[in-house]
Amino acid sequence: MSLLQPAAVKVRELPVWLRHLLFGIVFIIAWQLYVSLSGASALLIASPIATVQALFTDIGNGQLISATLISLQNLAIGMAIGIIVGLILASLSAFSRFGRDLLTLLTSVFSPLPGIAILPLTMLWFGLSPAAIIFVVVYGSIWPISANTETGFRTIGATTRMVALNLGLSRVQTVRDVFLPAALPHILSGLRLAWAFGWRTVVGAEIVFGVAGSNGGLGWYINNARYFLNPPAIFAGLVVISLLGILLDTFFQRVEQQTIVKWGMKQAH
Amino acid sequence: MGQQDIEPIVRADHIYLDYAQGSIRGDRISAIVEDASFTIQRGEKFVIIGPSGCGKTTLLKAIGGFLQPLRGELLLKGQPIKKPGPDRAFVFQDFEQLFAWRTVIGNIVYALQAAKRVPKNEAIEKARHYLELVQVAAAADKYPHQLSGGMKQRAALARALALEPDILLMDEPFGALDAITRNQLQLELNEIWQRTGVTIVLVTHSIQEAVFLGTRVMVMSSSPAQIREIVDTSQAEEFGSQQFDALSKHLRSQLIHHETSPERIAQLSAVE
Amino acid sequence: MSKHRWLLALLLAILVLFVSACGNAASTGSGSDAPSSFTIVYQPGLGSVTFITLKLQKTLDKQFPHTNFQWKIVNSGSAVREAVLSNQGQLGSLGISPFLVGWDKGMDWKVLLATSRGDTWLVAKNPRIKTLKDFGPNDKIGVVAPDAQQAIVLRKAAQQQLGDAHALDKNLVAIGSADGEQALLSGQLAANFAGSPFQESEVAAGGHIVLHSNQPFGPVGAGLIVLPQSFYNQYPNFSKTVYKDLLATSAYVASHHDQAAQYLAQDAGSGGKGSEAQFKSLLDSEYLVFDTTPSGLMAYATFMQSIGFLSRVPKSVNDLELPTVLGTGS
Numbered sequence: 080m081s082l083l084q085p086a087a088v089k090v091r092e093l094p095v096w097l098r099h100l101l102f103g104i105v106f107i108i109a110w111q112l113y114v115s116l117s118g119a120s121a122l123l124i125a126s127p128i129a130t131v132q133a134l135f136t137d138i139g140n141g142q143l144i145s146a147t148l149i150s151l152q153n154l155a156i157g158m159a160i161g162i163i164v165g166l167i168l169a170s171l172s173a174f175s176r177f178g179r180d181l182l183t184l185l186t187s188v189f190s191p192l193p194g195i196a197i198l199p200l201t202m203l204w205f206g207l208s209p210a211a212i213i214f215v216v217v218y219g220s221i222w223p224i225s226a227n228t229e230t231g232f233r234t235i236g237a238t239t240r241m242v243a244l245n246l247g248l249s250r251v252q253t254v255r256d257v258f259l260p261a262a263l264p265h266i267l268s269g270l271r272l273a274w275a276f277g278w279r280t281v282v283g284a285e286i287v288f289g290v291a292g293s294n295g296g297l298g299w300y301i302n303n304a305r306y307f308l309n310p311p312a313i314f315a316g317l318v319v320i321s322l323l324g325i326l327l328d329t330f331f332q333r334v335e336q337q338t339i340v341k342w343g344m345k346q347a348h
Numbered sequence: 349m350g351q352q353d354i355e356p357i358v359r360a361d362h363i364y365l366d367y368a369q370g371s372i373r374g375d376r377i378s379a380i381v382e383d384a385s386f387t388i389q390r391g392e393k394f395v396i397i398g399p400s401g402c403g404k405t406t407l408l409k410a411i412g413g414f415l416q417p418l419r420g421e422l423l424l425k426g427q428p429i430k431k432p433g434p435d436r437a438f439v440f441q442d443f444e445q446l447f448a449w450r451t452v453i454g455n456i457v458y459a460l461q462a463a464k465r466v467p468k469n470e471a472i473e474k475a476r477h478y479l480e481l482v483q484v485a486a487a488a489d490k491y492p493h494q495l496s497g498g499m500k501q502r503a504a505l506a507r508a509l510a511l512e513p514d515i516l517l518m519d520e521p522f523g524a525l526d527a528i529t530r531n532q533l534q535l536e537l538n539e540i541w542q543r544t545g546v547t548i549v550l551v552t553h554s555i556q557e558a559v560f561l562g563t564r565v566m567v568m569s570s571s572p573a574q575i576r577e578i579v580d581t582s583q584a585e586e587f588g589s590q591q592f593d594a595l596s597k598h599l600r601s602q603l604i605h606h607e608t609s610p611e612r613i614a615q616l617s618a619v620e
Numbered sequence: 621m622s623k624h625r626w627l628l629a630l631l632l633a634i635l636v637l638f639v640s641a642c643g644n645a646a647s648t649g650s651g652s653d654a655p656s657s658f659t660i661v662y663q664p665g666l667g668s669v670t671f672i673t674l675k676l677q678k679t680l681d682k683q684f685p686h687t688n689f690q691w692k693i694v695n696s697g698s699a700v701r702e703a704v705l706s707n708q709g710q711l712g713s714l715g716i717s718p719f720l721v722g723w724d725k726g727m728d729w730k731v732l733l734a735t736s737r738g739d740t741w742l743v744a745k746n747p748r749i750k751t752l753k754d755f756g757p758n759d760k761i762g763v764v765a766p767d768a769q770q771a772i773v774l775r776k777a778a779q780q781q782l783g784d785a786h787a788l789d790k791n792l793v794a795i796g797s798a799d800g801e802q803a804l805l806s807g808q809l810a811a812n813f814a815g816s817p818f819q820e821s822e823v824a825a826g827g828h829i830v831l832h833s834n835q836p837f838g839p840v841g842a843g844l845i846v847l848p849q850s851f852y853n854q855y856p857n858f859s860k861t862v863y864k865d866l867l868a869t870s871a872y873v874a875s876h877h878d879q880a881a882q883y884l885a886q887d888a889g890s891g892g893k894g895s896e897a898q899f900k901s902l903l904d905s906e907y908l909v910f911d912t913t914p915s916g917l918m919a920y921a922t923f924m925q926s927i928g929f930l931s932r933v934p935k936s937v938n939d940l941e942l943p944t945v946l947g948t949g950s
Contacts, residue, residue, distance in 0.1 A: 122705055122725055206808045207760050207793055238442040244432040245412065246463040246511075256462065260449040295790075306698045306765050306794065307929070308705075308725045342448045343493025 125311040130318060133311035143300065147319060150296030153209060154281045157216025158273060164217070165224030165269070170254055172225070173232040186226055194219035194280035198287055212284045212296075219280045220273035227269025231262025264339045271331050278327065282320055355426065356387035357514060357547055358411060363420035365406050379418060380406045384575050386566060388515075393541060393548045395581075397558045398568030399603065404551045405519055407568075411549060412436050412517050425514070434463035437508035441520040443500045446492040446507070453479060453488040456507045463511060478506040481540060498529040505537070509544065518550040522557070534561055555603070559595045567602045576602055654858045655851075657688040661700045661709035663764070664693055664797060664891030666816035666902055667843045669880055670735050670910075671713060672887045674869045683861060693889050695796040696765040704729060704848065711862070712846050715769030716920045717929070719844050723940065724930045728849045730942045732863055734842035734914040734949070735870070739907035740770055740833035741819040744811040745804055745826060752781045752788065752831065759810035761791045762800035767929065769833075769841060769920075770813040776836035776923055785927045797891060816902050817894050834907065837923075840916030840950065842909075852942055863944040867912055874910040877903040914941065914949035 093101070107127050113119075114126035121129070137143040168185070171178030194215040205211040235258060243257045259266070285298025295303070297320055304312035339345045366379035381403035388394045396404040409415055410422055413432035422429055424436070439445070446455050456475035460466040466474065479485045482502040487495055495503065501521055508516055522530040534557060541548060552558055558565045563582040568575055579602075581595050658680075662668045674680065675691050692709060694700055697718030703709035705727060713735065722729060742761070748754060755761070763771040771792060779785040795803060797814035804812040805825055812822060813831075823829065833841075845866060852859045873880040881899035884890040890899065902908070917937050924930045934940050937949055 120705070122727065202808070203806070207803070208758075236442070236444055238440050238445050239447075241414065241432075241438065241440070242445055242447075244414065245434065245436075245438045246459055247433045248462055252462055256458070257447070260447065263449070302794070303766060305702075306696075306767050308698075308701065308721050308727075338449070342491055344448050 122308060122310060125314045129311035130314040133309070133315040134318065137300075137312060137315060143315065143319060146295060146297045146300040146316075147323065150281050150285065150298065151323070153212050153285075153296060154216060154274075154277050157213045157281070158220050158277050160213070161217045161220025161273060161277070162224055162270070165221045165273075166228055168221070168225040169228035169232060172229045173254075173258070174250075179229075182225060182229060186222055189218070190222035190226070194276065195283045195287065198284050202288075207288070212281065212288060215284050216277045216280055219276040223272035223276065224266075224269040227265045227272065228262060231265025231269075232258055234265070235261045264344050267331070267335055267339065271328075274327060274331070275324075278320075278324055354389065357390045357425060358388035358549075359421070359423045359426075360384055360386050361421040361423075363410070363417040363422050365403060365410050365415065365417055367406075367415065381410075381568075382574055383420075385420075386575060386578060388547065388549060390547050391545050392563040393550065393561055395558045395562030395565045396549070396551045396568060397553070397555065397565055397599065397603070399570055400553075402568040402570040404568055408517055408519055408549060408551050411515070412438060434459070434511045435514045436517055437511045437513035437515075439501070439504050439508050439516065439518045439521045441523045443492075443497055443524065445504050446500060448492055451489050451491055452484060452495070452503045455492070455503070456510050459507050460510055474510055475506075478510040479503070481509065481543075482506045482536070496529075497525050498533060501525065501533065502536075505540075509540070509546065513546065515547045515549055518548060520551055520553065523553065530557075537561065555596050555599050558599060559592055565599065567599060569603075653855070654684045654687045655710075655855060656686065657690065658684075658711070658858075659690040659692060659703075659709040660711045660713075661692045661694055661703045662713035662889060663696065663700065664889055665814075665818070666738070666884070666890070666899075666908070667735055668713060668889050668891075669873055669884055669903070670866060670870050672889050673873050673880055673883050674865060676883045676886065677869070679865050679869070680862070683865070684858070687858075691889075696794075697768055698765045701727070704846070710847060710851055713843060714846065715843055716841055716914075716916055717767050717769050717772040717924060718765065719846055720917075720921055720924060720930060720940075721767050723934070724932060729846045730849050730852070731914050731917075731940055731945060732845045732847045732852075732859070732942050733866055733912045733945050734844055735912070736908060736910045737834075737839065737842035737915070738816065738905065738909070740773070740813065740815045741823070741829045742770075742774065742811055742813045742831035742833075743804065743819050743822040743827040744830045745807070745822075745828075746810060747828075749810055749830060750828075752778060755788060755791055755810065757790065759791055760793045760808065761788060762793050762795045762803060762809045762812040762814070764797060764800075764814065765794050766792055769843075770815070772920060772924060772929075773833045773836050773841075774813060774831070775927060777831055779927075780836060816905075816908075817891060817898065820898075820902060821894075837916055837919050839909075840919060842911045842913075842915055844914060847942060849942065859942075860944065870910050870912050873903075912945075914945060916950060918950055 111127045114121075114124055125133070134143070168178070168182050172182040173179075197218060198211065198215050201211040201214045205214060239257065239261055243253045248257065281296065282298040282301075285296040286302045288299065297316055301313050301316040301320075304310070304316060335345065363381065363384050364379045365381035365384075380401075384407065396407060398404050406415070410417060411424070411429065413429050413436065416429075446452070447458070450458055453472070453475050456478065457468070457471045460471040460474060461468065476485065476488065479488055482505050484495075484499055484502045484506060487499060487503070492500055492503070505521070522533050525533065537548075538561060540546075548561075550561060552561075559581050563580070564578055565581050566575055566578045579595065579599065586592060660671065660675075662671045671691070680687075680689050692703065694703060697714035698721075700709070700712040700714040701718050701722045704712050705722070711732070712729070719729070719731070749759065761774070763774070765771065766789075774788060774792075775785040778787045782788075791810075793803075793809065795809070795812075797812075797818045800809060800812040800814050801818045801822055803809040804822055804827065811830060812818070813833075814822075847859060847862075877900050878896075880903055881896045884899040885894065885896045894902075914937070917940055918934070921930060921933050925933045938947055941947070941949070
């Protein structure tokens with residue numbers, strides 16, 4: 080064990096991204112070793128090499144790219160609508176007793192229901208169209224956004240409110256120029272949650288959906304690979320889903336850097 | 349001293365103030381501020397001092413338009429005060445009064461654009477002017493969280509002054525600062541007042557601040573929340589001068605002992 | 621010290637993974653007589669009548685009292701394939717195409733015998749849709765899986781009628797037979813390509829037939845009963861007995877429609893809540909042929925390879941068949 084110690088100390092001193100990269104490499108090697116040595120059927124678990132091959136193949140023939148774009152599109156549209164509705168609900172709640180009661184009631188009833196659970200319902204309402212998936216994403220985004228935004232509005236300091244009044248700002252100016260930026264740390268938290276739920280919901284819904292072709296996102300891609308007994312493609316799909324998750328999360332970190340961190344508003348998590 | 353001929357900018361006539369409706373005792377309303385009457389002249393530095401809970405901040409807020417009197421009249425330039433506005437610009441004690449998401453100069457520019465519809469270029473120029481006045485020009489492009497407490501308060505003052513208000517309302521603006529910075533800012537505020545002539549209404553705990561800064565000091569008591577007296581402190585211009593010490597002593601006794609004869613008051617007020 | 625523990629934890633985790641990969645094997649008995657458990661996986665529909673009869677007559681239970689027989693219903697041939705792949709089932713009943721996909725990827729299963737072939741209908745409800753040409757880009761077609769036998773028949777028909785086997789690929793929706801029937805009737809699917817008894821109730825509810833499955837490839841393509849070659853090698857006597865039983869049951873069903881209909885009405889695997897009389901009339905259909913010789917294997921394989929669903933074509937039926945039916949069929 081003392082052999083490892085100098086190495087371990089060195090590892091701790093490396094920059095974060097390099098440490099993560101090393102972990103990733105060790106994991107991939109372990110995965111490859113497992114597949115090669117354990118004798119598990121190649122039809123049950125794919126090796127990293129086979130996965131990379133599948134990645135190249137399906138990126139090359141465009142399948143994976145179009146599937147990714149479709150999933151992202153469903154997510155983007157769903158979130159955009161969810162954000163608008165969520166912000167409106169939160170604003171209503173901030174300005175009226177009725178709005179606050181409405182939001183509390185809706186949130187307590189609906190937010191425990193996962194988006195996937197209402198998919199059968201939306202399939203009945205919207206048929207087998209992208210609208211059903213988008214609706215589910217909208218539904219999944221509204222609650223985290225409205226709840227967090229409402230908290231953000233509610234916790235705006237009395238001084239800030241008084242400054243806005245003192246300047247004689249209109250309602251619109253107050254919400255747009257003061258409340259929204261002041262509540263930004265909470266709003267960003269809500270957005271981050273919404274995107275996380277939304278991404279998971281989109282992929283899950285696409286799998287349940289089973290619709291091919293023009294509506295086939297990453298969830299459909301994975302499911303299709305299952306039908307054609309193509310585990311490397313399933314793994315490739317999972318890798319892409321995971322990578323996109325990391326990418327989008329990094330994007331949010333960047334946004335945070337440019338805003339609330341720069342402004343000294345970042346809260347301890 | 350001849351100022352009674354000119355109409356005061358603020359007149360309070362037997363006002364009662366409370367955040368709720370107050371409570372009725374017999375035929376009296378029990379409120380945070382009871383039966384207060386006073387006037388504020390243009391261009392003076394009117395200081396309100398009193399123990400915690402005496403309603404001095406409530407009074408300030410009423411002038412600011414944040415609450416309406418339960419009884420009595422509170423007039424600004426002869427008209428009842430309806431709501432807050434940039435003509436009565438506030439400087440709060442809270443360091444968070446500047447918008448964290450805008451730079452120092454951005455805060456002022458926004459205030460000018462939003463509150464007074466000043467076009468952008470003019471707003472920037474004005475902002476720079478006032479930032480220089482408060483000696484914060486070098487930090488114009490920084491964000492508030494990057495500034496020290498004293499600089500934040502200076503910047504907040506610049507924002508309020510830039511609005512060129514009728515009255516500058518200040519709620520213990522230096523209360524959260526260390527003693528040295530506090531004294532520094534008191535001096536600077538005085539100078540700014542001399543240069544701009546703006547009417548200032550300032551709430552404070554500090555006797556020395558009241559005597560130094562104020563042209564008149566209104567002493568308030570709690571239980572009942574009334575005005576004890578209004579003292580002319582315009583002659584006490586220097587720390588440590590005889591008038592200064594006498595007035596300080598007097599205020600202290602007002603705040604703590606509640607006992608002084610009217611003759612004594614006349615004597616103090618007449619000191620040249 | 622904490623590094624020590626961390627390493628141990630990692631090794632333990634790897635060990636656990638190794639062990640779990642070897643799990644799930646069908647528990648084996650001693651010798652080559654009979655396995656201690658045997659699972660049969662099949663799909664809902666009229667085509668499972670042979671299995672259902674065998675199950676309800678308890679033939680196997682009497683012959684092999686020490687073997688625990690399990691009967692599982694899954695929604696598609698792909699699901700049957702997965703069950704066999706992960707050793708959750710040994711005997712599977714499925715269409716030609718999912719069997720071939722598994723074979724193509726290296727599964728060692730082969731055909732024990734065939735069950736029956738019939739005429740599966742592509743049923744549409746909208747009068748606008750009369751032929752394959754009438755399907756627009758938003759008209760969804762339900763199949764149990766994209767590689768199901770019906771889906772392959774559809775692609776053959778697309779090739780014949782529209783010039784492109786993949787012309788309707790984007791219209792396909794993977795959906796179970798019962799759900800597909802509901803979706804068709806509620807208007808979410810433009811057409812459903814399932815089988816009996818679903819198609820009959822769809823037509824009774826106002827649907828019409830757009831395609832007959834016995835046309836594109838001709839009257840071939842009986843459903844298959846498959847078994848892993850390794851299992852057959854391990855339990856040859858058991859496997860042959862199962863084969864004989866299925867043959868006998870098939871003959872019995874073919875000549876005793878009344879009794880078979882009774883069995884169907886009792887079991888959920890029949891796929892419908894139909895009455896005995898309804899099942900009897902289905903069994904009486906002239907298109908339903910109880911043919912235990914596999915047919916259409918080469919035709920399907922060649923076609924599937926030509927459209928990119930298989931990477932290779934078997935040299936002959938011998939590559940696909942167990943000794944019980946070796947060399948027979950097409």
